[in-house]
Amino acid sequence: MGKNEKQFVEEITPMEVDFPQWYTDVILKTDLVDYSPVKGFMVIKPYGYAIWENIQSYLDKKFKETGHKNCYFPLLIPESLLNKEAEHVEGFAPEVAWVTHGGKNELSERLCVRPTSETIICSMYSKWLKSYRDLPYLYNQWCSVVRWEKSTRPFLRTSEFLWQEGHTLHETYEEAQEETLQMLNIYKEMCENLLAIPVVTGRKSDREKFAGAEATYTIEALMHDGKALQSGTSHFLGQHFTKAFDIQYSDREGKLAYPYHTSWGVSTRLIGGLIMVHGDNRGLVLPPRVAPIQVVIVPIAAHKGNVMEKVDELYNELKSSIRVEVDDRANYSPGWKFNEWEMKGVPIRIEIGPKDIENNQVVIFRRDTLEKQKVSMDNLKETIEDLLDNIHNTLLSKALEMREKKTYTATNLDEFKNIIENTPGFIKAMWCGDEKCEEKIKEETGATIRCIPFEQENISDKCICCDKQATKMVYFAKAY
Amino acid sequence: MGKNEKQFVEEITPMEVDFPQWYTDVILKTDLVDYSPVKGFMVIKPYGYAIWENIQSYLDKKFKETGHKNCYFPLLIPESLLNKEAEHVEGFAPEVAWVTHGGKNELSERLCVRPTSETIICSMYSKWLKSYRDLPYLYNQWCSVVRWEKSTRPFLRTSEFLWQEGHTLHETYEEAQEETLQMLNIYKEMCENLLAIPVVTGRKSDREKFAGAEATYTIEALMHDGKALQSGTSHFLGQHFTKAFDIQYSDREGKLAYPYHTSWGVSTRLIGGLIMVHGDNRGLVLPPRVAPIQVVIVPIAAHKGNVMEKVDELYNELKSSIRVEVDDRANYSPGWKFNEWEMKGVPIRIEIGPKDIENNQVVIFRRDTLEKQKVSMDNLKETIEDLLDNIHNTLLSKALEMREKKTYTATNLDEFKNIIENTPGFIKAMWCGDEKCEEKIKEETGATIRCIPFEQENISDKCICCDKQATKMVYFAKAY
Structure with a gap:
């Protein structure tokens, strides 16, 4: 280990020693985020924001392809509107x-900064909707929301975060149900295809569902430390809000009817997941499709011969389809740069010096496997494009392997507690469906039901808690 | 005038009768925006938001091309931070x-919802900036801001609006000055090239400048009713904030220095300008490059022969490079559709029926000139692309002509008052530079100095108000 490398590595607490500290070290030292003067609020720095922009543009395209349109509703919501749906106000007030x-x-009525926009949006939908011909309403907004959290961690839980929230209305129960699951599937596909994060999909228990929802569906990812991260949710809201807000329309028979309603969202929390699924003790490991910089070119002996000329040539060749940067800072050594870009998780580093040019080759370093190899300069763009795909697939497989390794089954509470204490991860177990068992397990172990997965298995016939007849298999875990 | 047309036209108050009512009719009836339950706050509906998305993507590209990066700073700002720059707090508190x-x-310290983010951003810059090597800082954020306005109009002045705010730091006075003007020029170019709105560029008087700025530069557009709209501003902030927030760095000589600072922004207000520059008594007229729908295809006798087949073929041909939609609603007549899309300002309508197909042609209607023509189906995509460019240029010329027609010169106050009362518009006049004259004119006429234009003319030697030696030619107008 060289001096430079040591210096960098020492800056980041190893995850085996202190996982939360590792996370904090990584996000701060890689310039993703910073604490702000307001407790619980974060500043998203350019390198972190660029990740969010890539998530946004990926999802926005999917939303539009499935017929959704963006709009913008006010930041502030009158208290009287928040109060209209009973479970909702209880959950959010x-x-x-x-x-x-x-x-x-002083205002005559208090206004809350939106924690989510069902109430203000429903108040407008109630004004707008007239006929079945206007349906479906397929709207989305990109914005920030505020929830006054007591204990916060950048990206994972902050008093303000960025997200998108879709809010749709439909003629029928079935259509709304379909929309709910369609959006969940878009989230799942995005996690796998963009972030290289495998997720378990399923339904939340009633205890864990969104305040005001009939059913909440979720994608759950597993982090390095064996804790789960709820990474996106899609809510089937039934007619809870449409009745509370008196949203009625004239149906195909000319009668007044209430539409069915969905809402769904993902947030900057995904960036936290990205870090905790792929990162290692050197820092970030960014999957190529979401990485702000996919390739960094570091010139070696930049002052010599035609090195910079060749670097420029390469840069110009790659930049049409690859997010590439040249690190030509004169006041840092190549070794220093190598370490910095490794810490920042750039998927591929290209080194190019006088000898490489002589041999018509470059040195390529893969951040995910830490492997170095020499490759020809001929068709370099195709080589790099293939390699980026390969890195994505490798990261996804690795994450899936990690998750499978940390997914356990338990058939009794002793087994369950033993896993939670010694080898935390997902625990598949049978459940009777009673909230009391769910609460007892949470109290005794800290684990919650992450979801009732769509893919059911029959592990046993008895509830892991009360020994009564089990009705479903669920995933338990401690969670962020 | 057919029955359908009449019905639509009657819905919109003619602008000659009541311009503010015309504006309100247009924005509400074309589904750009709606009033929200919170006074002074607007809901931006999908058709309005799509215009904003086009402005965003145009500008975001320009910002990135000039080296700027996006980030995100908290929505809420502690009162103590807002108070740090004396003029700023006076202006915004x-x-x-x-x-x-x-x-x-109850919070121990009140937090304000950001009215603009200089203070919170400077508090972070002060923490981050160490060395001249870190400069320049070229950051931007897209967000909403809140300013508690007493009298509001959707897009033009609302208590919440969407905008972007750039905040940059530089080593030298000259570099910051250059940045300020570079961004102003990007705004000017965007107005002309995307929105087809010609603007006058110049500097604000001290009375009209941003609270805390050393100098504010502005782009000013003229509306149909002869009132001006400040459409974007770029502030040279000097060291006002960097000193107040103690932003210091180690300069090239190793000494501590304060950087120079700029900020610049445009907002959803631009959409108001778009409406009031191009709109007519039938409704919106949208310049093609910013129009959410550039071309609408209306089938005639859709049930007959191969009409829908041909429509689909056309749609598929155009959609790769043109934002095109097909209006195949069965429950509306073609005439009704024509009027609706005219009101919504879609630049081109294509009509296609059995006879057109026989003759291998389509009917094209231009929203800007209201002209109909028959064109061949061969190379239709190229024909339409050329026509869209032509429409853009025509709208820009027309707007320029309108502005020139409504730009007057005045050499004494009587002339000035006569113009303001009878033929409102821009008034070019000489000014001594004294704020007292500026205030007197505002009191007596309601007109303010819109800018001290970069392009100076010598109209006379005397100030229009006090007859003393004039130092500059300025643009006056009543303004939104």
Whole structure:
């Protein structure tokens, strides 16, 4: 280990020693994010924001392909609107920020900074919707929301975060149900195809569902430390809100009817997942399709001969289809640069010096496997494109392998507790469906039901907690 | 005038009768925007938001091409930070929304919802910036801001609006000055090239500049009713904020220095300008490059022969490079559809029926000139692309002509008042530079100095107000 490398590695606490500290070291040292002067609020720095932009543009395209349109609803919601759906207000009122003054004047009604927009959007839908011909409503907005959290961690749980929230209305129960699952599938596909994160899909238990939902569906990912991350949710809201907000339309028979309703969202939390699924003790490992910089070119002996000329040539060749940068800073050594870009998780590094040019080759370093190889300069763009795909697939397989290794089954509570304490991960177990068992397990172990997976297995006939007849197999885990 | 047409036209108040009502009719009836349950806040509907998305993607590309990166800073700013720059707090404190409670707890310090982000961003820059090597800082964010306005109009002045705000730091005065003007030029170019809106560029008077700026530069457009719209601003902030926030770095000589600072922004207000520059008594007229739908295809006698087949063929041919939609709604007549799409300002309508197919032609209607013509189906994509460019150029010329027609010169106050009362528009006049004259003119006429244009003319030697030696030619106007 060279001096430079050591210096870098020492900056990041090894994850085996202290996983939370490893996470904090990585996000701060790689310039993804910083703490702000307001407790619980984060500043997303350019390198972190560029990841979010890639997630946005991927999803926005999928949303539009499936007929959704973007719009924008107000940031502030009157207290009386928030109060209209009983379960919703109970769930959100304790964690909203209240605006009480505009300029020097006290407001006649408090306004909350949106924690989510069902209420304000439903109040508008109620005004707009007239006929079955107007349906479906397929709208989405990209914005920030505020939830007053007591204990926060950048990306994972912050008092403000960026997200998208889709809000749709449909004529029939079935159509709304289909939409709910379609959007869940788009999230799942995005996690796998963009972020290289495998997810378990399923339904939330009633205890864990969204405040006001009839059913919440979720994608759950497993982190390096064996904790689960709820990475996106899609809610089937039935007619809970449409009745509370009196959204009625004239149906095909000319009668007044309430539409069926869905909402769904993913947030900057995904960036936290990205870090905790792929990162290692050198720092970030970014999957190529979401990496702000996919390839960094580091010139060796840049002052010599035609090195910079060749570097420029290469850069110009790659940049049409690859997010590539040249690190030509004169005041840093190549070794220093290598370590910095490794820490920042750039998938591929190209080194090019006078000897490489003589041999018509470059040195390629893969961040994911830490392998170095020499490749020909001929058809370099195709080589790199293939390699980026290969890296994506390798990362996805590795993450899947890790998840499978950390997925256990338990048939009794002792086994369950033993796993949680010694080898945390997903635990597949049978459940009777009673909230009391769910709560007891949470109290005794800290683990919650992450989801009732679509893919059911019959592990045993008895509930892991009460020994009564089990009705479903569920995934338990401690979670972020 | 057919019955359908009449019905539509009657829905919109003619602009000559009541311009503000015309504006309100147009924005509501074309589904750009709606009023929300919170006074002064607007809902941007999908058709309006799609215009904003086109502005965003155009500008975001320009920002990135000039080296800027996006990031995200918190929505809420502690009162103590807002108070740090004296002029700034004086300008903004009276119009901010205050968050006083998080959940059930009163906060120890009030937080304002950002009215603009100089203060929170400078507090972070002060933490981050170490060396001249880190400069320049070229950052931007897309977000919403809140300013508690008493009198509001959708897009033009609302208590919340969407915008982008660039915040940059530089080593030298000259470099910051260059950045300020570079961004102003990007705004000007965007107005002309995307929105087909010609603008006058120049500097704001000290009275009209941004609270805390050393100099504010502006782009000013003229609306149909002769009122000006400040359409974008770029501020040279000097060291006002960098000193107030103690942003220091180690310069090339190793000494501590304060950087120079700029900020610049445009907002959803541009959409208001778009409407009031190009719209007519039938509704919106959207310039093609920013129009959410550039071409609408309306089938005639859709049930007959191969009409829908041909429509699909056409649609598939155009959609690779043109934002095209087919209006195949069965429950509306072609005439009804024509009027609706005219009202919504779609630049080109294509009509296609059995006879057109026989003759291998389509009927093309231009929204800007209201002209209909028959064109061959051969090379239709090229024909349409050329026509879209032609429409853009025609709209820009027309707007320029309108502005020139409504730009006057005045050499004394009587002339000035006569213009303002009878033929409102831009008034070019000489000014001594004294704020007292500026205020007197505002009091007596309602007109303000829109800018001290870069292109100076010598109209006379005397200030239009006090007859003393004039130092500059300025543009006056009543403004939104």
